[in-house]
Amino acid sequence: MISKKEVNHIAKLARLGLGEKEIEKMEKELSLILDYFNLLKEVDVSGIEPAFYSDERFKESPARDVMREDSVEESKKAKKLLDSVPETKEGFVKVKAIL
């Protein structure tokens, strides 16, 4: 079960603006789904390592082994990437005032 207050809190954390009706719907649906997730509670997981790595090799070898060389090169993509940003100013991504 999840309360309306919790739904509001999670929506804010997730930066999702939900309408009043959506909140109510979400409360019902999430409760049903979380209820189903509770099935996992019957599994004995004591002493079991979490599988943060879907492939064992990431666990065995230090992360730096899969990183490419840290060399500086000019990216030809910069302009195109900025073109796909909604609002830019003088080559920077424009953000609304925070304060």
Place this chain on the structure above:
Amino acid sequence: MELHELTITQAHEKLVNREISAIELTEAFLTRINKLDKEIAAFLSVFKDSAISQAKEIDNQISQGQEISMLAGIPLAVKDNILIEGEKCTAASKILENYVAPYDATCIKKLKETGVVFLGKTNLDEFAMGSSTENSAFKITHNPQDLSRVPGGSSGGSAAAVKAKECISALGSDTGGSIRQPASLCGIVGLKPSYGRVSRYGLIAFASSLDQIGPLTKNIEDAKIVFDVISGKDELDSTSVEKPKLQTTNYKLQTIKIGVPKEYFREGIEPEVEKVIKKFIQKIEKEGAKIEEISLPHTKYALPCYSLIAASEASANLARYDGIRYGTPNTEHETSNLLDAYLKTRGEGFGDEVKRRIMLGTYALSSGYYDAYYLRAQKVRTLIKKDFQKAFQEVDVILTPTSPFTAFKIGERAKSALSMYLADIFTVSINLAGLPALSMPCGEVQGLPVGLQIIGKSFREDEIFEVGSFFEKLNS
């Protein structure tokens, strides 16, 4: 034989022998899309002009006597969450409605090098979240076999396009079954490669520990051809690896040990689907295959485990769609602060299912719930992986149904999120374990295709192809 009936190998042969030109081939498919896609709605965009000019280029090469690769001039469709430079890439979401890809995905770059002709981008469930392609912000794709039914999802557009012969082959992505389940529901072949086999650079990320790109094709041979081109290490995706592609030789059906997990025939499966799968297994047993009943004891926990992990990763991956880096800026509320702008852009830009998963993921990762949900799910994932490791000590491949039911009616499952999640009950554990798996047609129930899932050991796609080819011959 009409041009749209051809497989990759057949079309290649005709191109090389100059029986047909690449332009004729491409035009045959463009005509077909034009004729059929109003009803099927597999495509979100069609690249008429660039497809023709790509085909022309291949014709030039052929006429100059140059040797062309197997995929040169072959018309392909691409799921609209894979980037093709200069073309829109929407992920079937309103929030990316006008997003133009600034670069090529690595798999696209590789395909371009072979001279593939890209016909267009195909429909999907928004951000690949769904099992019916009903969650697209733009249109609902119909199953070519029965237009009142869904094609499956989330790569439903790609599966429907291959089935309707609007392209020879297509690319999809598979996070919990999104290639295999639509392949099953449409009656075609779909491969999810091993985790790490195909670079995801340029794939719009959904759940990064699960996502893989793979082909949807008319037959096994074509799947292998496309797979061979797109796989391999890419320095732009640090999870990709260079593993030798093994070639199985002198493979005999009689020497393969095949496991059939009893848990996949217990609950949730439609009796008629079960009958088709069991009948098929009997048939291969008669051919001399060694069938062994095996157990994957944690099967029933795979779906909640997957849903939790996928939602958690999605909530992080989709944080970037904020109206500042991507999406539509909120110009109506000039005075609003940054938080309000986020709330509005994301609240309006995402569809219901995407919001639901972001909420679930945020909840599972939030302070106080992390241990109970996310961490526990990752531990259960370890147990699911171990089930497979143990089973693969005894058998070479595992056979299961791909989907518990055949193609369902449009609207039938859309009302309840949970009943939609059940569509992936037999496919999600393979992503959790990072294994390769392929779905191929193996029969019908009342005219609707039933898919057989062949699961292989990690990086043993070669064995899946071999076994699949045997089955294909038996079925023809």
